[in-house]
Amino acid sequence: MITPEMINAVRIEVGDLSVELPFLKDDTYTYFLEKNKENIRKSSLDAARVILFNLSINANDRTV
Numbered sequence: 001m002i003t004p005e006m007i008n009a010v011r012i013e014v015g016d017l018s019v020e021l022p023f024l025k026d027d028t029y030t031y032f033l034e035k036n037k038e039n040i041r042k043s044s045l046d047a048a049r050v051i052l053f054n055l056s057i058n059a060n061d062r063t064v
Contacts, residue, residue: 002030002033002034002038006033006038006040007026007029007030007033009040010029010032010033010040010043010044010047011029013040013041013044013047013048014044014047014048014051016047016051023051023054024047024050024051028047028050029043029047032046032047
């Protein structure tokens with residue numbers, strides 16, 4: 001069972017702490033936690049890869 005505390009732990013690991021403009025939605029963190037059998041460290045690595053990928057795609061965007 002994925003808890004909000006687990007999602008927040010992954011968010012803290014990757015530095016996704018902005019309430020106004022988060023990098024990823026909770027659903028994405030839930031997916032990574034389910035995929036990695038609730039392992040926060042592995043889920044953090046997956047989330048970090050996706051965040052870096054998204055930032056690299058939008059590198060020319062002024063909001064990045």
